[in-house]
Amino acid sequence: MELIWDGLREAARLWWTGDAEIIEITLRTLAISSAATALALLIGIPSGAVLALRRFWGRGLLVASVNTGMGMPPVVIGLLVALVLWRSGPLGDLDLIYTPTAMVVAQLLLSLPMVVGFSLASIQSINPRLIGQMWAMGANRRQVLWLLIRETRLGLLAAVMAGFGAAISEVGASLQVGGNLAGETRVLTTAMVLETGRGNFEVAMALGIVLVLLAFAVNLVLTAVQQRRFIA
């Protein structure tokens, strides 16, 4: 019990004094996971729309892959990305292993199926006749996509939350492709693994609290947007 109390006290102190390392790790975590989520949205929403609206050969297989991807163990993704980016691997020349970029790639691959899956589900729930009306109003392809995103914004915000949640909470892949290098690729989750292993529970707890608060803050903002019934 004392261990927990000490941990909480130390966490509060680190927070209060604005520990430089914790702030740096927090900002890096936010940057990497946000980048991965943004890319996942950029690729995932249009892909979800295409899967929802078009019928083509191999569509069923793709949808099944997306659904599988939503439950893919991060450590498998980490292994795959590590194999590809490894110095002797197919993209080894890019020299990306153990860099933040590699971590963005791994987290992107983890959150992409979430974003595609949620987008697919919410766009598919739109009345197909409403989509017909969009075309009839004179919308071009890009405008239809924009209107679809607008109409499904509640579902798509769920996609953002799921995608960001998958990216920021993940540890295995980040360790495998980032290597937890201090000042370079150390993020909240990998730092927690390290500190827990060393027995520095108070630091691990401080990091854990930051991680939970960060995830909570992001979701709070997104939920506020989502639940505002009528967005202009």
Next chain:
Amino acid sequence: MTTDPDTTDTNTERAEVGAGDPHLQVRDLAVQRGGVPVLEIDSLDIRRGRVTVVIGPNGCGKSTLLGALQLVLHPTRGTLLLDGAPMHANPVQTRRRMSAAFQEPLLLSMSVLGNVELPLRLRGVTRRRRRAQAEHWLQRFGIAPLAGRHAQQLSGGEAQRVSLARAFASQPEVMLLDEPFAGVDAPTREGLIADFADILAETRPTTVLVTHDRDEALRLGDDCALLIDGRVRQTGAPAEIFDRPADREVAEFVGIENIVPRERWPWPLDAPPGGLVCVRSEQIGLTRGEGAVIQRANRVGAMVRVVVDVDGVELVAQVSRPLWSRLDADAGDAVAACAPPEAIHVLPERGAPTSPEERSRG
């Protein structure tokens, strides 16, 4: 409108300048669904500045035709022309010259004003201009006070007014309407149709109106095309189709209840032998007298539907309730029945209907 571009009728129409020339042309159009043909139209012209009503039984291909004109479904073959140019050449540009409204209002989840502005926004019209336009059309449809309301907070009638205001907002050359009044309850509908008719008379876009409602067709339509089994069965003025159907199927669809073989027709008739005699039930008159025996009578709204037996032929008459009271008759009683000659339309058993001239010659 005509189904045959080579008739003299069309040529004289073409000689006219402006209103009346073919604006939309359908040529050799075929649409299949799951390998089954649902629409096959050899030729159909929609005339400029007029309201063409498309009628027909459920599943006859009315909505499919509209979908094809909106370029939202892919025909197996055929050409659609707008002002003589192929509509498929640039679908987005073509659609921007048109607008559509359906039985469902199909509003987007934004404000009423936002919905009416949207077609203009998609066309890149500046905020100030599109706002002014949208407000004008909301005013015209009597819903200006709803401008700030969210689309999901409207009654069915209000939502349909928004949908129609949106259709007019882009000032389209062509308006494609699929049963826009069918989902609105009766009292609201009357006012909506009246407003719509006024606005249409003022703006005169080329309009294609799909409907199953006879009154709507007669009231709003200048031209009419009747579809059965995916084919155009008859074209002409709406009154012409309702009163002078081309064949038995059309006659049944337009609600002609009395279709009697010529030989069994109980009254003298100045027409050659053969064929079918068609008379609308509201055209059969009943008076006190002899000659017909009442089989049964049922109230239908403001009317009474009376089945009478005239020389072994059952005829249906619809009379007003006051008239029925004055007759003071019931099942089994004798009355006099008659059908005015101008109400009688004789169909040949097969093929085209006899024209009035042919009948007078006969």
